[in-house]
Amino acid sequence: MLEEENARLREQLRLVDQAPQQGHGQGASKRVRLDEPSKQAAGRQDSQSEALEYSPTATGQPEGSAFHGPSSGTAIGSSEAAHEETITPVGTNPPQMSGNDATQSIKDRLLAETVRQRQLENVNLRAGKLNFRGVDPQLGMNLLSNFWNRQLYTGPIVYRTAFMRDMADPNNGPYFSELLLYALLFAGSQFTAEAAAARTLPEANATGRQYRAKFEQTLHGSKGLIFKSEVPTIQALLVVSDALFSWCNERSLSWHYMGLAINMIIDLGLHTNQSLRGSSEPASAEATEVKRRLFWAAFVMDKVHSIYQGRPTRLHKRDPKLPIAFLDEFEELESFSSHTYSTQPMTLESPAYGISTWMHFSRLSIVADNIICQIYSEEGTTMQSSELYELAYGRHGLFAQLLDWVSKPKDISAVLPHFLSCGALYFSLKILICRPFLSEDHFVSEETTRVALKDCVAAALDIHDILVIYKQNLCFKTAPHHISYAAYAGASILIRIAAQKSSDSQAHSALRLCMDVLSIQQAYSHGSRRMMEILLRMMNRLGVHVGEFVALGPSSCLTDVPNESEMAEPVAAGPTMDRYIHNLLAIDEYWRNGGQGDLPISESDMNDIELPDVQWPDLDFDKLMNSFIFDPFPAQQDTSGLVSQNELFGLDFGA
Template sequence: MPSRRRSAVACLFCREKKLRCDSVQPTCGNCATKGLVCQQGILQPKQRPTNHRIAQLERENQALREQYAHMQKSSPGSPSISRVTPTSPIEATHPEARDSDPTNKPPPYHGPTSTAYDDSTLLPEAPRGDAPLAEESARQSLFAAAARQRQLERLNLAAGRLDFDGVDPAIGMHLLSIYWSRQLYTAQIIYRPAFMRDMACGGPYFSRLLLNAILFVVSKHYPRPELCSDPDDITTAGWRFRQRFTELLRLMFDQSEITTLQALLIMSNALFSRCDERSRSWLYAGNSLNMLIDLGLHVLPSDPTRLTAEELEIRKRVLWGAYLIDKIQCLFQGRHPLLRQVDFNTPLNFWDEYDELEEFQCITYAPAGSRPGVPSLNVTLLTKLCELALIIERIVGELYSVSTRDRAGSPSHMVTEKINADLTKWRNGLPPTVDYLSAPSPQIPLPQSCCLLALYNVLIILSNPPLVTDRNGGSNRFRPAHEGVAACTGAANQIAQILRDYCQHYSIASAPYMLSYATYISATIHAHIAAQKGPDSSAFQSLVFCRRILIEHTRLYGAAAKARANLDKLLERLQVVIPDGDLPNQNISNHLVPSGATRRDGDTLAAMELVDSIDPGLGVAELPSLDLSDLDLEAIAEGLFVDGDLHGWMQSLSGVCQ
């Protein structure tokens, strides 16, 4: 009897189960055993939903969400539809529920050119008629959660739940308080309610790597002997935190985590300003931004309801904080940006406004230690700083990029005018509580307001180069010399005024590095004016004042020492002599040194000595009537010459040795 031939195509059931199929029979044996209708000899591929069907299901799902939201709103006292992570002490000790949530660990991001790209996540979203109501609900829920978590911080500290990685809890909490009060753009990259909550329960938004980065950053402002590797040298404060950071980084460097990229970013900023380790600082920043892209934090999901209000706020804080640090490092180091505005779609709109009216703490800023009733304005300051960072990107890209220098006649007069117009518009949009110089009545400025206004004047100087080079190496005058020199001189004078005001109300010895950077830029402009006007001019007084501040800042910032060395080289070239005895070195007042810290004689200046060194009449009132009639403006413009390959004026302003 001839053998029975087996069909070349198995039935559907046998193919899925990978069984031997005798599909030549009317019903194969497998299907007969299971009581199934046998699709004999027919290959039926598995059905997959179409994009149209997926979009339809998404719209139905959204409609159900909206109905649920209306039901919740109609019930008195009902919770918001925006889920807020548990914050009670009991819930904080059981993080398993949150850790199992896939939204806590975003999948790696792949763009449209990748074979791993999934376009189903970018389907058009159904219209949302109640978007403003949902946003307001999210704002209120975040505010309430932040207020509750602020109370729980003290309870968790008293209960010993906070993980300080072996550091004395009292010292650790004080260092954290300094960090939240001082670091504007680096502190805001960490969402405090989530960090402090997860610090008590080992959640995803806390890590010991990030903790040690924070402690190292602020330890220079609290140099207690037990925190110094050398008790006689306050510059060694917090070095054990850096060693611990390096130890932990070896274990986490190859994993993209939100806390790791946060730690790398804030450590990058500290390594430049405090340690003057420029290459390592830049490499840390680059790796952190790569992690940010890998996690997809730069792209909002097409359906924001997939994330909680807290998760959306954290994404915005991390992204805009990274963008800020990138742009500011571009200025400090004279490098090109790594993260551009076109690379992300996250709006500049922060929901949690709890820190806006939080009382400002003068920890390490002023001898009094507090200013009752003064709001910190952290949200406003962060938003305005982000807006200024967008202009920084344009200045670097349109005025100082290599490709721009290679194009004949670039940058154009129109580019410069547009950037200056945007800077003016930004300044006019500042509230009086931030722009104290333009306020109708005198007021004491916030330290971060001084930094913000100083940075604005830095950008005025950078956006008004008197000369540029064409592609053949020749100079190209696109605006009269007096316009550029007047703009630069006015901005330098206003920086000096800001520094003077800062000295009157706060300790210049512990000023943020942003002011140190602005001090150097202001000094370079005053040096060119003083070279022509002589030692009796207000420009010379401002120059002496700025140089003394740089000397004072070398106690905390290694980059300030490099800037002062560059300034001295410039003064030598311009033949401007500043006698060392112009201002006697005096010990800084005892109230400027933290309790338990080591103070060395002869290396600091009293704050009021610095104030007295500047002409009291110098300030905003002098800016509209700058007297440039007796100056050789062409010579000054030549002195502020912008080299074609970014190794001239901008690099000298960034503090890089030439």
């Protein structure tokens, strides 16, 4: 009986969903009065009440294409044709092959289509098929090129193949929209020559102002895009959220846009590996690729924003049923261009390794989610110190999860900015795990505290080494979020060491590099300004001085751009650099596993770059521990649901 009732309700919903389409014309334009039911009540006089109206075209997602989980009465029942998503190439019958042969066939088809569409981009541009909505076509293509180049670290939010093909279609296909176009143009404006030459932050922001205005007008316009979940709308919201977060001082609006995008992802069921309710056709390979790329890009972005803003994550590892597997591998071996990462752009003699790097980012973000939810949460603060220590250092704890990630093979060039960002995030997460144990709130024993402190110091020095590689090959002005945050996390540890050393120590030298990075970036990123403010307070309290650094205010204008003239010219990836970051990770895994047996690399491999020597035995342990005790200054924003236990989470603690 229950199944029959559910079937009856589903049929009613289907008929309701079809009603607007069947009445397209007169019925579709009819406005519904919300006070109509009151006319049926005897003796009721509602003539004085104002009638509220809404347009059916401004409602949310049709029930027939919305996602509902197993607990919902409208979910797919066991008697229906619920099925795991089957991938079918566009325009073909479902593959008859099985296993690896079928998957490889799909990969080949997607790769061939991407190669074809890349060739057609300039053809369509010259033919006038790409409508940039009033923007000069060549300028529009340049801005899109900037955006595609930055997707290597922000994540594959937009599937370029589908977007560019549908943009050239006179009727515009499902993966193109004006809203998304304006979002991409706005994001690409961050890396124009005008933005780089701007002497003030308002001047830099002005380069993309017109595109942002058009984005806002379209989002809140008469089409009601904000009320309906669609893939291009989700992509546009994520792109603008990232730009507002990294470029503009609008963290709250950035958080809001990303929240809308995540809600739409759930509404469409993009986090599952099943077709939507009511869909009897298997998903095309392209639709599956769009879904996977979009979801995992949102998943990683969610963790980055959570750490920076000190707020709960909204997508968790229990949510995704999608595998971390991308079928179109064109970006893997595509030549890497440094044109948005360097003052002297060039194409390196190295593949971009875009797919494998993003798979590593996705896996690492799952560990990041565990760290945030288990340590930096209300539950984490109420745990006994011994329980929390076991959670971090136990056999299956957070450190073990990091080591599982680092043990995976990574045949990637070390000088690629997105891979350096991945390594920087890894070492930053190490510090985030250890940092709570350096306070009285989570004191277990002197021995365990020493272990945590030593791990923090080791991670800070590894971050310094990554910054050295980045400095020798790329430009810090437009470095990814993970590089600036890693510089901040490393500096927060190095300051404590430098406080016990003379001014000519290598601890001071390593700290100065971290401060240089943030000093350069704060001219282009508001987040780096906040980091500089916290670090300078800390340095003042501990009496550490490594140079004349100033934290720019939120509304300050830069009159003297920090100088990067001492940086080496960009060079192609050499074998030493290719090996170096892998050696760092190998050494890290070796010592975390007890340091048994021979070193995983030769001693000569580690002598190519000079490592700072902090002379650990000479440090005063008690004095070092006391330097981690301070009172927070007032938080700049609400962090309900989480407790910021230190200066690294939420950027609201200081000296």
